[in-house]
Amino acid sequence: MTTKLNLREWATYLGVIRRRWIWVAAVFFPVSAAVAVTVFFLPRSFEADALILIERREPLMRKIPGGYDFDQYLLTLRQMMMSETNLRAIASKADMDLGKNEKALRGLVEKLQKTVSFRNKGRDLFEVRVSGDTAQEAYVLAGTVSSHLVETSLAIRRRAAGAAYDFIQHQLENFRNKLQEAEERLKFFKAEHVEEMPGTENTNLSRLQQTKTDLQAVQLQVRELAEKRTQLKEQIETEEPMILATTDSAPAGIRTQQMEAALAQALLTYTEKHPDVARLKAEIAAAKAAMAKGGKGAPTGGTGTTAANPIFQQLRASLAAVEADLAAAQAREAALNARIGDYRRKTVSIPEAEQKYRQIVRDVDVTAGIYSNLLGKLEDARIQKEVEIKDEGISLKIMDPAKLPLHPAKPNRPLIILIGVLAALGLGGAIAVLRELLDRSFRSRQEVEEELHLSVIGAIPEISTPSEDRRSAQRLRWAVVGTSAYLCVLAGVAGVELARQSGIFR
Incomplete structure (x- = not known):
């Protein structure tokens, strides 16, 4: 009994498809073709990565009691790299600012702020990732950003070490004078109140x-x-x-x-x-x-x-x-x-x-x-300054330089087309089911008996007229044409994509 019910259900579904296939095709082919064409015109984005190594020379850094706060240093460095001044310098090194006015340069800076990113890859590694409209642009930008990052890091450390040394030295001079003044006050006070000192009671x-x-x-x-x-x-x-x-x-x-x-x-x-x-x-x-x-x-x-x-x-x-x-x-x-x-x-x-x-x-x-504390800090600052001048402290090295990307990172055209095909198929099926539900006519003797609770004496088979035959043939021809056009569109999109990936044109 269960087998008969399953066969009947499948027969019902096949009957719906046979009767409503035109609606499925009418929705599936245009929608999926539109998705394929739209995906073809979506702008491509290429990504290039450069791997940066953080070198920490621990024996040398131990000479400096304070050492470095590496995490804070890297965070500050990344924030500085995303500043407008540094992004303009990067654009200038990459020759992206040629022929651009101030408004265009600001737009370029905003674009770079969105396309340049940093990601941690481990304790001593992080990645510079740059997106570009072309593979060459992404490659050049990634190399420029990574080299500028290394140069900026060295300049910042040397400038900071020199500024710290000068500041501490200036403070040391001030407190040396203050100490001399305080000692003179003590000496004068003791001489003036020699008989009033503690212990003379x-x-x-x-x-x-x-x-x-x-x-x-x-x-x-x-x-x-x-x-x-x-x-x-x-x-x-x-x-x-x-x-x-x-x-x-x-x-x-x-x-x-x-x-x-x-x-x-x-x-x-x-x-x-x-x-x-x-x-x-x-x-x-x-x-x-x-x-x-x-x-x-x-x-x-x-x-x-x-x-x-x-x-x-x-x-x-x-x-x-x-x-x-x-x-x-x-x-x-x-x-x-x-x-x-x-x-x-x-x-x-x-x-x-x-x-x-x-x-x-x-x-x-x-x-x-x-004053004594400043003396110690001055010595620490001097050591740190020498370490930075000799580039023997923390340093950034380009471990893996950027490479020219061979394929765009975005969009994922095959995935989008697959999603579009499935969505078109689902939408067409939904419309077909809706049409079937709205159609209240009987399709078989069983439906009549189940609905009216009457026994069917006889059934007249469907008799098609010549005009109906012509319409059926015409629908079939349109279906064949639509299918052919759809296949041509898919073939064209696939061919263009293969040509782009092969480097025939970009």
């Missing part, structure tokens, strides 16, 4: 204490000298500048004067409670008492002379000496007070001076660190 405090002790001693000396000055002034007030010396009393008077002079001299050294001072005072008092007792009843007309009182003179000299010593002691007291104030100021200002000192030292250290 104990020294200043000990000096302050010692100065206070010296001040107390000087103040005591000032008080003693002031008391002596007062005593001397009192003694001077009790003495007469001139005395009358008689012949009889001259020895006793001279003795008394000598003792008083000795007393004045002793008072310059000792206090009144000193035994020598007390003894001299007692002797002077006894001598004066004896002179007074012996002089009672003496004749008034005795001989005598007027002379300077030596005691008065001695007291005046002692007063001058005491006042001089007192002035010196007071001056020393003032100097010690000033020194104490200076030590106190320095002790108080030590934290601030220490802060400024540490800031200056920090500036010196930071500047010295930067």
Whole structure:
């Protein structure tokens, strides 16, 4: 039963093809022929490739601590190659800019930006691919782009190495001057604040204490000298500048004067409670008492002379000496007070001076660190510059130069024609099926019985008229002509394509 159904289905399909083949042919031949002709007129595109090798001389590159960032370097290089300036240079080397105005040159640059591409082929390989309208154009452009890429890479590396060296050298000079200035500031600050440096707190405090002790001693000396000055002034007030010396009393008077002079001299050294001072005072008092007792009843007309009182003179000299010593002691007291104030100021200002000192030292250290770092970088830049000048660092080499393409890369004509044929066949079949579905007439006894549920008594065979026979013959002739034309078109397209591939014409 299943076999009968399958045969019936196939019979139905064959019947549809037999009845509707004209629609399939009417769509298939024009569409497929149009696709074939259209493909023939599609512009061809040729591609040429050049393989670039990245040479990395690792032993030499290890001399440079920073080395190279290869990926970033290649990315930057590719971006630069696609810039308008480099593409204009490439077009000029390939003689593509001859006779072109500015607008045409810009169009050429835009075209090159679309047709030039780079593809990674491995860790140390990448490919330069260029598309062109002709094989010669693609070949020339690929060779020009690859050579320009190698030249540009070398120029960029040398220029960058030289610029880096010059920049670091300039910065080194600036920081050398800054370091010298910072060291001079530190030297001047230490000289100006030698007693306020960190660690001098104990020294200043000990000096302050010692100065206070010296001040107390000087103040005591000032008080003693002031008391002596007062005593001397009192003694001077009790003495007469001139005395009358008689012949009889001259020895006793001279003795008394000598003792008083000795007393004045002793008072310059000792206090009144000193035994020598007390003894001299007692002797002077006894001598004066004896002179007074012996002089009672003496004749008034005795001989005598007027002379300077030596005691008065001695007291005046002692007063001058005491006042001089007192002035010196007071001056020393003032100097010690000033020194104490200076030590106190320095002790108080030590934290601030220490802060400024540490800031200056920090500036010196930071500047010295930067300067030392720049020295190392300058040496690295010098090595890198020499490496680039000798072309011993990273370098690009054309490993596989571009070759003249023998066949166009685009379009793939056989594939497009095949797709067009299948599409035309499918479109024709779809139209035939649609026509069959729209036709509601019965084609067999089975269709009548299945549709009307009635038994068919008899069937009248199809009887064609002469006019229908003529139309059928005419359709057949048109089908033969169309098929022949279609085959001629395909043969012509194939022949032209073979001629192009053979190099007969391009």
